[in-house]
Amino acid sequence: MATTDVLYEDVATMPRGGPAASWLDRRFQTFALEYLDRDDVPDDVKQRVIGMLDRIGTLTKQHEKYARTALDVVAGIPNPRILEIGAGHGKLSAQILRLHPTATVTVSDLDPTSVANIAAGELGKHPRARTRVIDATAIDAADDSYDLVVFALAFHHLPPAVASRAIAEATRVGKRFLVIDLKRQSPLAMMLFPVMALPINLVLLRCSWNWPGLHDGFISALRAYSPSALKALGRAADPQMNVELLSSPTRLGPPSLTVVFSRLGVDDRG
Template sequence: MKLRLQLFEFEDLPWFPRVIRAGMMDYLRFMISALRTYQPIVPLLQAALQRTGQTQLLELCAGAGGGTAGVLRQLRAAGIPNARVRLTDLYPQPAAWQQLQAATPGLEAELQPVDATAVPSALAGFRVVFSAFHHFPPAAAEALLADAVRQQTGIGVFEGAGKHWLELVLAVTVLPVAQLLITPFIRPFSLSRLFFTYVIPLIPLFTIWDGCVSILRMYPPEQLLQLARRADPAGAFVWQAGKVQHRWGPQVTYLIGTPVGTAG
C-alpha cells in the first residue's frame, strides 16, 4: 500500500485526556513487548551502532516504551554488552518508565518534555524512533531527520507494520478483541484503565481509530528515503530503508542513517 493519508490521531491532540492516552500507550507497549515486534531490526541496529561506535540509544517519542526493553536485551546479547537506552517524549510517562527501569538494567528516562525535531545537544546517543514516525507530517518528519544530521548523530526510524490492507482489517477485528482480553494483565495495574476499557470503552474505541490511521499515515520505504534526502541535501549521511519480516509473518518498515565516514 503506497497510499498515505495525513489524517489525525487522537493521541496527538493537546487536549486529549492524559488518562486515555496513557491507557492506549500501555496497551501498545504490552502488545509490542509480548509479540517482540522489533526483534527483526536488532541486527540492523547493531550494525549501525558498530559503524558509529556508539552504545547509547536515545529513544525519541518513546510513549510507554513498548519494545524498548526487549531490543536492549537483544543488543546486549548480540555483542554490545554495554548498550544503554534513554527514553524521551514530548509527553513523558514516568509511571510506565519507572516500571521498565526497575526491570531493565541500562534503561534511563528523561522526565522533561523533549521535542524530537529539536533535541537538546546534551541528550547524546544514536537516535531511535519506534512506532511513532508516522505521527509527523512531511515537514516535521524532515525536521526530525535534519536535526539528527545537524548534530551528526545516527538515527533509526522503525514502524511495526509493513503498511498492508490486511493490517487494517486486523486493527478493526482481531486486535480489539485481544485488547479486551489482555487489559487486566497489563502492569502497572490501573483502575482507570479498566474503567475506560470495560465500563466506558473509550480506550478501545480510540485505539481502533488511531491504529487504522497509524497504518494510513505510515511512510513506505521510498518515501522515507525521499524525506531523508531532503533533510540531508549535502549527503552527510548514508541512508538505507526497507522492510524486514518477523519469522512468524509481520513486517517492520525502517529507515537508518549514519554519518558518512563512520567506522566500519
C-alpha cells in the same frame, strides 16, 4: 542552511506515498490527528493507546525484535550510547538493556506523562538508563552525543516537513538514526485494513474493547510513509544523506519499514 530550508518547503507538500504517489494513493492519506497527538485528549485515553502498544509488542515479541535490530546497527561499538525518542512505554529500551551488558540508553518521549510513567517504573531505576522529555524535532543534546537514535512506530506522527527536521536532528545528535515504522500499504490493502485489523486486535487484547487503540491504528495506516517518501525526507534533511532500507524485524502484525539514516562521513566523526 538556505538550501536545506528550500528543500524542507518542497517536502512539506509531499504525499505520504512519496513524490510519485498515484492519484489513488493520495486519496488514502489523512490530516486527522491520532489521540496521541492531540492536546484536547485526556492522558488516560492516550495511555490506553500506549498500554495497547505495550501489550501487543510483548505478546508478539516485537519489543525484543526491535531491540535486536537496534543492537545490530551498533554491533562493533563496545559501549553503545543509545537515545530512544517517542518511547511511549519504554519496552524497546528495556530490551536493549537486557540484551546488551554495557549499552546505555536515554529513554525519551514528547509526552511528559509517558516519561513520568517510565521514570516511576523499573526502567527508571536501571543504572544504565535515564529518562527525558524530548521533542524529536529539537533534541537538547550536543552533536554526536549518541551512537544510535531509535524511533519505533512513531515516525508517521510527524508531517513531512517536521519528519525531515527530525531526521536532521537525529543524525546531528546521533551517528545513525534507526526508524522502524508501519509500511504504507496499497490503496486496496488500506481499504481492507479496518476489516482485517478488528479481529486481530480483539484477539490480541483478549476481547477487551480498546476504541482509542483502534482509532489511532486506523489513522496510522493512512499516515504511514512509503520507502520512496522516507528517501525523499532524508535527502531533504541533507542531500547527501545515506538512507539504507533493512529487512523487517517482525513477521507478525502489520508490515513494517526499517530504515537507517546516516550522514556522509559519519564513521570519521569523533
